[in-house]
Amino acid sequence: MSRIVVRYMHGRGLIFDAEDYLKLRYEHRIVGNLIGIPVSHPRNVNQQGMPAALTSCELKFLLDRQIIQLVDTNGALQRVPSDEEVHTYFLMVERQKSELHMPVIEKRLEAFRKHLPKIIEGKRKKLLKAGVKEEDIHLDAEQLVGEERARIMQDKFDAMVQIPLKYPLSIGELKESSLELSAEESVKYRVFQSLWHRGGFITTGDAFGCDFLLYPGDPMYFHASHMVHVMQGGMCQKLDAKYLIRVCRLSVVVNKLCILAYIDERTNEVHFETLEWQGNVDNKGDNF
Template identity: 35%
Template sequence: MYLTLLNGTGYIFDVDDCMDLRTKHRIMGALVGTANSRGWSTSEAALPLALTNYETQLLIDEGIAVLVSKVVDLSKQPDSAKLMAYKEEFDRRLLAQADALKAEKLRETKRHVDKILNGKRNKLLQQGKTAEAADLTAKDVLDEIGNHFEFDRQNALVEVPCAHLPNHSAQLYTDRIYDTDSLKYRVFHDLWKRGKYVTAGDAFGADFLVYPGDPLLYHASHIVIVQSTPAIRPLELIAKVRLSVIVNKRCVFAHATTAGNQIAYQTVAWSNPSK
């Protein structure tokens, strides 16, 4: 699998790679593209998938992906042949959208054809066209819908970034994206090796969020705080644990062992003696 180097980290532009990362390797990333002409929103985000620095580094370390830079080739001005190929592919996609929309409109019309037919017959009868009303059939209704169907390109789905053109070059990027000796990376790597789904926890005042399954199906069960030492200051302990209670999650403090070659975890739960 190839990750495209952008802004110092890896990006995925291929939907199959995106799904493989999620379903096979438990790497979530974040969709940062838009399929909405009004602008980007979290509810309608689309490809590409942006990975964090530590997600990118983990995929490289585990041999799952390689990081490549395409800046040289993708910065070139496309020639006329490439522009023509892109236009033909773009037109083909619009035509496919038009065909799909027409087929769906005909299916929906067929479901309610009896009501539509009665409505058209009543209208003709009100106009005094008795013969036309008697001759009108369901096939006539469907033919009218099909023959008068028009697809306005302005209403087409916005094209989202997808896999780059097959004929392009890339340069292998071998420098480290993230410090693999840092404690934060080691904690993330360790949790991932334990089979956990792990994402960034900034929104909850933590370093990581841990999920019991795919985040699309489950809420996070734990927030993880990375500590440089096993000692936890009382006020920080109270603040983090109370926060975890408010968001209905367990609070986990992670730190390196005394030897420094392993990661230790301490789970803290809030207890209310009055209950």
Template identity: 30%
Template structure:
């Protein structure tokens, strides 16, 4: 399998291809963060979809391992050719015709599920017709009213409106199908990390990743990364990793605050620094609960 495409847009890194996003998670333990709304549920933010935004540390790791390549996303915003517009219209027409059949099948299933109600409706209609005949002075026999015949096989042929094109769902591409990035001749520069803290974050991320952990952003818990023993979809994080320069000074109150923060969310605070021997050092803080 070739290199995965990481799209650069306004200094941020995105993955638009669903297969690439799945490969990153399943084969490379790179989780990222979904930030796109779901087409069928756009007014909620509990469940999100593509694109997948990557941390700069995740991006640097993938580039160093040769797993992915950067793609300039500005090439994806060019005006399409007339042939591409025609191809898109043909694609949408095919999807529309497929939706017609899917809509009919869904309507059939609904009618089958509500067969008893359909039969009751026909009986009610037949009763109303009998009452109208009675009012007109006609002599009728209503003894077989409850035996109105409703053939279940004929139900699907009635009450199934044709799906209008304006009501059909329109498929939105998560990745442009018109641009081929495989022959990109101009490499996209990647300058992260630059500062000492950024270098430390990359070193810590890579070290924990190579130890077999999954990592995500830890900003919502007051850290740099959340460290998981397995896929975050199945496990809670064990550690809140916070990257600190080796000789940075902080007070006892800072230590207490970090320890209590970890205890409050039932995680261990992991202080990460780069020692004089150029090795990563880890210090864990756990609140004992003693007053």
């Protein structure tokens, strides 16, 4: 099975091919983060499009399972293109312009054919007025359409030149890049790995003040059900009341369950503790 190519640029793994991204999302439950502008809605700030950026945990997970190939293309993309590559790109742009030009031509010809009887009658009257005899007038509809097509082909139209998201030319031999995780990222990766094997979808939780968000299904169709906070200190990490109140109340406000994840140093296993805020009406006056 061929591995999906992920380009490592500026410290992030980026996917520019939509089919590769959908394969990761639907077959491997890896969501990533769309950071581009959607082609269909370029001015919509509420939607994102390709490319997709993968977190360090997602990259490490996919590399360990040999699903992706992490490559560094910075050097190849920054070099000066050869004359052959420039010519290939020029032909591609001209082909795109021609493809955009043809629908406009067909639309103009359709309008011309719609009024063709009136056009023929107008030309006949003009020739009669110029002194041409009725029997000498021969107007062919197809010939007029052909002349109109030739005239329209010479006209210049405004066209939007597409900038390809996926690099259209050959990059050459790909240089594989390695991924090194920090100590903090390694702990988060262990938690991510354990959560993935339990099912569901996982995304980064930066927007909700946590490390991960858990979804029962694709985030396109489901809201997150759990907020996961990774305890870097493991079982030895002390948790004060203010911290527990903060994470619990935050989960209540956004209608999610709060989970504390940590690694047990004795067994080297990942454990999860679920916290649920329970309001106590009788102790409203308690101070923490």
